Amino acid sequence: MNKLTFTEIETILNSDIFSENDHNPKMWMLNDIYETANVIEEEGKFKEMFEQLGKYELVDEFGGEGHGEDYWAVYHFVDHDVYIQFDGWYASYAGSEYDSMFEVTPEEVTVTKYTRI
Numbered sequence: 001m002n003k004l005t006f007t008e009i010e011t012i013l014n015s016d017i018f019s020e021n022d023h024n025p026k027m028w029m030l031n032d033i034y035e036t037a038n039v040i041e042e043e044g045k046f047k048e049m050f051e052q053l054g055k056y057e058l059v060d061e062f063g064g065e066g067h068g069e070d071y072w073a074v075y076h077f078v079d080h081d082v083y084i085q086f087d088g089w090y091a092s093y094a095g096s097e098y099d100s101m102f103e104v105t106p107e108e109v110t111v112t113k114y115t116r117i
Helices: 006-013 016-020 025-029 045-052
Strands: 056-063 070-077 082-091 095-104
Touching: 006 082, 006 095, 016 045, 056 082
Parallel strands: none
Antiparallel strands: 056 070, 070 082, 082 095
């Protein structure tokens, strides 16, 4: 399998064939297709494009009810070592909506917390 860049993965996810098969980027943000690659039974071009994505995993997410309008999910496309954040918003009356995707990189940070003695 050839390693894909962020731009190549983005092109696949934004393609008409993905939208026609209900796998548009919004579905990634919603975590609705997590591990779909293991059960997909589609034939032809869609299956071929899906398989190009290789192994992927949800590594972080935030948002939804009780968190205001912020809503996002980060996936690691393991075979390509590419991390993509799917960004959007949430509203209780409308659910969530996908706005954009962009490449991110993991960065370890140190956080100081204060606890009662």
